[in-house]
Amino acid sequence: xxxxxxxxxxSQSQAxxxxxxxxxxxxxxxxxxxxxxxxxxxxxxxxxxxxASNTLTLTFTNKAAKEMRExxxxxxxxxxxxxxxxxxxxxGLLFLKFNIHLLNRQNNFVVIDTDDKKRIIxxxxxxxxxxxxxxxxxxxxxxxxxxxxxxKQAELFNYQQIAKVYEEYExxxxxxxxxxxxxLIALTYKLLDENPKLAETTSQKYxxxxxxxxxxxxxxxLKLLQKLCTSHxxxxxxxxxxxxxxxxxxxxxxxxxxxxxxxxxxSTFKLENNYRSKEPILKVANALIEHNRSRxxxxxxxxxGAGEDVSIINSHDENEExxxxxxxxxxxxxxxxxxxxxAILYRVNVxxxxxxxxxxxxxxxxxxxxxxxxxxxxxxxxxxxxIRIITNFHDDxxxxxxxxxxxxxxxxxxxxxxxLAAHAxxxxxxxxxxxxxxxxxxxxxxxxxxxxxxxxxxxxxxVSKVATESTYNFIDVLEETFxxxxxxxxxxxEAERILNMDEFYGLFRDFVKKSPESxxxxxxxxxxxxxxxxxxxxxxxxxxxxxxxxxLEFEHIFIIGLEEGFLPLIGDGSDxxxxxxLGYVSFTRAKETLTLSHAGSRFYKGRRSDLQKSRFxxxxxxxxxxxxxxxxxxxxxxxxxxxxxxxxxRVTGISKSGREFKLNINFAGTKRDxxxxxxxxx
DNA sequence: AACGGCATCTTTTTT
DNA sequence: AGATGCCGTT
Numbered sequence: 001x002x003x004x005x006x007x008x009x010x011s012q013s014q015a016x017x018x019x020x021x022x023x024x025x026x027x028x029x030x031x032x033x034x035x036x037x038x039x040x041x042x043x044x045x046x047x048x049x050x051x052a053s054n055t056l057t058l059t060f061t062n063k064a065a066k067e068m069r070e071x072x073x074x075x076x077x078x079x080x081x082x083x084x085x086x087x088x089x090x091x092g093l094l095f096l097k098f099n100i101h102l103l104n105r106q107n108n109f110v111v112i113d114t115d116d117k118k119r120i121i122x123x124x125x126x127x128x129x130x131x132x133x134x135x136x137x138x139x140x141x142x143x144x145x146x147x148x149x150x151x152k153q154a155e156l157f158n159y160q161q162i163a164k165v166y167e168e169y170e171x172x173x174x175x176x177x178x179x180x181x182x183x184l185i186a187l188t189y190k191l192l193d194e195n196p197k198l199a200e201t202t203s204q205k206y207x208x209x210x211x212x213x214x215x216x217x218x219x220x221x222l223k224l225l226q227k228l229c230t231s232h233x234x235x236x237x238x239x240x241x242x243x244x245x246x247x248x249x250x251x252x253x254x255x256x257x258x259x260x261x262x263x264x265x266x267s268t269f270k271l272e273n274n275y276r277s278k279e280p281i282l283k284v285a286n287a288l289i290e291h292n293r294s295r296x297x298x299x300x301x302x303x304x305g306a307g308e309d310v311s312i313i314n315s316h317d318e319n320e321e322x323x324x325x326x327x328x329x330x331x332x333x334x335x336x337x338x339x340x341x342x343a344i345l346y347r348v349n350v351x352x353x354x355x356x357x358x359x360x361x362x363x364x365x366x367x368x369x370x371x372x373x374x375x376x377x378x379x380x381x382x383x384x385x386x387i388r389i390i391t392n393f394h395d396d397x398x399x400x401x402x403x404x405x406x407x408x409x410x411x412x413x414x415x416x417x418x419x420l421a422a423h424a425x426x427x428x429x430x431x432x433x434x435x436x437x438x439x440x441x442x443x444x445x446x447x448x449x450x451x452x453x454x455x456x457x458x459x460x461x462x463v464s465k466v467a468t469e470s471t472y473n474f475i476d477v478l479e480e481t482f483x484x485x486x487x488x489x490x491x492x493x494e495a496e497r498i499l500n501m502d503e504f505y506g507l508f509r510d511f512v513k514k515s516p517e518s519x520x521x522x523x524x525x526x527x528x529x530x531x532x533x534x535x536x537x538x539x540x541x542x543x544x545x546x547x548x549x550x551x552l553e554f555e556h557i558f559i560i561g562l563e564e565g566f567l568p569l570i571g572d573g574s575d576x577x578x579x580x581x582l583g584y585v586s587f588t589r590a591k592e593t594l595t596l597s598h599a600g601s602r603f604y605k606g607r608r609s610d611l612q613k614s615r616f617x618x619x620x621x622x623x624x625x626x627x628x629x630x631x632x633x634x635x636x637x638x639x640x641x642x643x644x645x646x647x648x649x650r651v652t653g654i655s656k657s658g659r660e661f662k663l664n665i666n667f668a669g670t671k672r673d674x675x676x677x678x679x680x681x682x
Numbered sequence: 683a684a685c686g687g688c689a690t691c692t693t694t695t696t697t
Numbered sequence: 698a699g700a701t702g703c704c705g706t707t
Contacts, residue, residue: 061696089697113697181697216696248694348693350699370695404683411683529697547694569693582694605692606698 004039004046004075008032015269016040019048019208022263023236024256028300029243029285029588030276030553037210037238038068041083042075044208053081056206056228058088060213062529064551065090068212084206088221089529092184099191099198108521109177110392111528115381117180119397120172125165128158136162137169141182142220142250144189176394185220192227203230214239214259218250222262233263241296242289243585245547247578257296274300274588276553278307281594285587287678288620290645292577300588312622313597317608318351321599322358325558328595329541330362332556339365341555342541345586347567350604351560352543365540370548375527379497382487383504384527386478390464391520394428406486408452414445418453433457467520474520475508546586557590562598563611583616596622621677635663641679646672648682 005013012032015025016039027033041057044050057072059065069085076083084091097107112120114134121133136159140150147167154160173179179187192199209228211217214237217225229235237259244253260266274282279302286299313328315321329342344355344366352368359366374380382405385398392398396419404410415429421444422432433441433453441450459481466477479485488497511523542554546567561567568579587594596617601610617623635641639651646667653664661676 087697092697111697114695184697245694246696249696350692353698407683409683413683545694566693571693574693578694603698 004042007035008039009273011269011271011273012036012039015271016043018236018267018269019044020234022233022259022266024214024259024266024268025236025238025271026256026268026296026298027238027240027271028274028298029240029585030274030300031271032273032275033212033238033240033271034064034068034071036271037212038071038075040210040236041068041072041085045076045083050208051081052076052079052083054205054207055083055210056091056208057083057085057210058091058212059085060087060216062087062090064212087529089181089184092188093525093529095188095191095202096179096184100187102191102195102198103187105174106177109179110388110521111184111525112173112178112180113375113528114181115376116178116397117169120169121165124168124172125161128161128165133162133165137166138182139250140166141180141186142218144186144220144223176392185224189220189224189227192224192230196230199227199230203228203232207232208234209236211235211237212239215241215244215253215256216246216251217255218252219255222252222255226262229263233265235263240298241294242292242298242581243550245550245578245582245585247575248573253294257294270298272298272301273303275303276591277588277594278302278304278592280307280309281587281590283675284310284594284620284622285584288580288587288616289584291619292580294577304591308593310594310596310620310622312617313595315597315599316601318354318599318602319358321560321597322354322356323361325355325560325595325597326358326362326364329359329364329558333364337556339539339541342558343549343552343554343556343589344541344543344558344560345546345549345589346543346560347546347569347582348561349545351566351602354602355543355560359541366543367540369542369544374500374503377497377500379488379500380504383484383501384524386482386484387520387524389430390460390467390478391524393430393460393464396422396429399429402482403453403456406483406489408456410449410452414449417444430457430460471512471516471518471520471523474512475505479505546582549589550585553589553591555590555592556595557586557593558595558597559586560597561602562596562614562616563602564614565609565611566602567614567616580616580619583620587620621675623677629661635661635676635681640682641665642682643667643674643679646670646674649679 004016008016012035015023015036025036027036037057041055044055045052057068059068065086072083072085073079093111096109100107100109118130118134122130125133145153147163147170150166151160151163154163192202206228209225211225225235237256239256241253241256244251244256247253260268282300282302289295313321313324315324325344332342333339346352349370356366382402385401388395388398389402400415403415418432419429422429425432427435434457438450438454441453463474463478463481467474485498485501488494508523511526564570567583568574568576598613599611601608635651635654637651637653640648641651642648643665649665649667651663652666652671655662662673663676663679664671664673665679
């Protein structure tokens, strides 16, 4: 018991002890959020004696879930009934496995990813852009709209069309027993909503619920949580409204801001002690985020003391910027800083390009995080499609993807003919080839192709048989039968692709070792829900988007592209407050030093454009000269000054605070102490 | 069936 | 600019 509280500060301890009722923990950046969640779980189990299996902790990423699980299991003695700690989507998957029969569906469904979704849509529709339909369908599902609702609601003809595609898409998923990402949440909600008894028992099973990164939840996830709280209201959510940066993906910042209205009787705790960044970094981050209106209000308090001032790199263009940054990083490395302690962040991925050049010239190794993800690589998708067709012969998409990989002389024309014939007899392509005699096939496609197709499906059947008998040998037989490594033979990136394939084979073997009695479909579902594994530790600096940096920390942070139009990014549907939060998230990744860079012009989208310095410099109190003490001495008693929040006031006293001057200012009768850099003289 | 040329698009990204 | 996707040619 004592041990749990040893490492916690006062507010963390209080949050941990508040086990009953709705709890909102506002956890600022670097305030020990994970420690608090894990300790709370340990407190529930070890101190209150609640069976771990009666708790539910949900996260957004597998990485977060994994870290928490490891730390929680360390603190819990009896783990024979472990706590359920997983992503929202994994929870949905587990729940559907047990309950989807209530929707008259079989629980051997397959989860499809965004790419499959788009392929299905493309097959159905022709005119309207696929990405638009995909995102609209996602929106419908998250608003619990059926295709019928969507149709009735549509005012424009285009949207009626989209609703029709949605209807066909749903029919397709059902026919093929497929489930998309949104379904994992939406169907789970639907089941709980339509079956009050099920909601009751589920809620009773999970007596204590915790949600990580609550600011990233959407409307539907909130509704799901309300269902899970049918029989109690022991819901503890942890998050930071200032770090909500996924609004464009449907995250609803109101969920965290109005949590106490959704769940009555909420106890709120603020974790404001920051254990990550040096004081000057926090000062800048706090100043920036204060300009947001829709926020609960929270100020990070530095516990790591004074440090280097935030520095600014001012360049003429992106080439000069990349030179300067490379030089500065070189200096850091020469002084003994480890490369992995340095990261360069940007709002838009394309900005990495110019920096890469500078780093290459200077001979600095770097690692790009994000970019193309492992499971999105063509060679990996090929392997996955092979496994799919082997698990489900009727998966036409996978069939078509792999039928000519490696090249077997089966081109588009032949496949189209076969597909058409298959459709006419309402069977899948596979089924059609199987049931049609060789002679009949030869009337459709040329002789050679007909026999190739026959061999192909025989091979698939053969490997499928191996898969059911022994998953252990499966992957080797797969490679031996189809020679998948030949797919990219002769291409300049062949070696890299084969390396990736080998890594995938390794992952498969690991899976078989870990769960020998599981089938291929379980492997596939596991894969679909997986995001890219964390890159291996190496001796190189990191480069990534600000979004990708959330949750991470580095000793030295460089942020490039602090210009109007890049950060804040300005465009269709952009939200200045969310841009400011992005700035805040990026600043608070830094532990020791923070360097902000902007350029006067950039080459972008095929042309050079002039750029203005980001307004965030001013908002963060980094206006020209504000860091220089000399300028602040210009203040004298009696000066009239203006503050962003408090308005106009008169200086009544001047004192020194660290490296800066602190002014005592009389704002309409109320005297306040304010750092000189936060006001401007009138 | 395979290749090459033309048009189009271009924020962030997890599951 | 550069990547991607579609279409027409060989």
